Amino acid sequence: MYLYRLATGRGGSHALQESGTVTRLNRRGWMGGVLAVLFAAGCQQGGANRVVEVLPDPLLRPSHRPAPPKQPPTPEKPRVARGPHDGWVPAGGISKRWQCIVIHHSANDRDTPDGMADWHVQRGWDELGYHFVIGNGVRYPDGQVHVGSRWPKQKTGAHCKVPGNYYNEHGIGICLIGNLNRHGPSARQMQALTELVAFLMVRCNIPAERVYTHGGVTRKTECPGRHFSLSEIRRRVSRESVAAYAK
Numbered sequence: 001m002y003l004y005r006l007a008t009g010r011g012g013s014h015a016l017q018e019s020g021t022v023t024r025l026n027r028r029g030w031m032g033g034v035l036a037v038l039f040a041a042g043c044q045q046g047g048a049n050r051v052v053e054v055l056p057d058p059l060l061r062p063s064h065r066p067a068p069p070k071q072p073p074t075p076e077k078p079r080v081a082r083g084p085h086d087g088w089v090p091a092g093g094i095s096k097r098w099q100c101i102v103i104h105h106s107a108n109d110r111d112t113p114d115g116m117a118d119w120h121v122q123r124g125w126d127e128l129g130y131h132f133v134i135g136n137g138v139r140y141p142d143g144q145v146h147v148g149s150r151w152p153k154q155k156t157g158a159h160c161k162v163p164g165n166y167y168n169e170h171g172i173g174i175c176l177i178g179n180l181n182r183h184g185p186s187a188r189q190m191q192a193l194t195e196l197v198a199f200l201m202v203r204c205n206i207p208a209e210r211v212y213t214h215g216g217v218t219r220k221t222e223c224p225g226r227h228f229s230l231s232e233i234r235r236r237v238s239r240e241s242v243a244a245y246a247k
């Protein structure tokens with residue numbers, strides 16, 4: 001009803017008037033549209049040829065041919081690489097003497113395994129005190145595991161002195177290069193440490209509870225630094241990651 005009244009009464013004339021306005025507007029719009037099209041056509045005059053010449057060309061290029069069907073995704077690499085890595089298993093095998101692992105830091109970001117070995121010799125030791133050193137990317141590659149000269153000989157360490165010398169006799173010494181009192185180890189160092197510790201745990205039958213820190217054993221040093229988390233490395237060498245080495 002309301003709509004009918006609008007169409008036939010005053011509302012109707014209003015509608016007509018509105019309609020006229022709309023028509024005028026539309027006409028203006030139409031004219032504007034024509035002008036716009038002409039203007040645009042003028043703009044594209046020069047480009048039209050280029051478009052015609054250029055557009056089909058890439059379609060003929062090999063890179064634009066339909067992509068070959070996708071290969072099935074390659075299986076993800078195991079989170080922990082499977083050993084043995086270079087030099088991790090000495091030619092003569094691994095001694096049965098090892099019962100635990102002791103983790104250290106070098107306390108200096110600019111250390112290198114060779115520099116540390118020189119320093120240890122200067123201090124009166126026969127060679128590098130640790131069995132393994134892991135680089136931090138400053139002067140030795142990030143996450144690279146250096147096999148110390150003691151390891152091929154399966155020789156007592158010189159890294160964790162206590163009365164009775166248990167941790168040097170039976171502990172595998174691993175040193176992370178860096179001052180971990182100032183910052184944490186790099187992600188690659190932690191990954192390399194995880195792989196190395198997991199590998200040694202399996203090969204030497206060492207449980208996660210016998211992965212120690214230098215300071216945790218002696219209570220006389222902050223080594224391997226306030227930013228190193230033993231619980232984190234123990235969590236990482238979970239059964240799953242260790243299992244990768246057990247196969």
Ligand SMILES: [Zn+2]
Nearest residue numbers: 104105214223
């Ligand atoms: Zn230490």
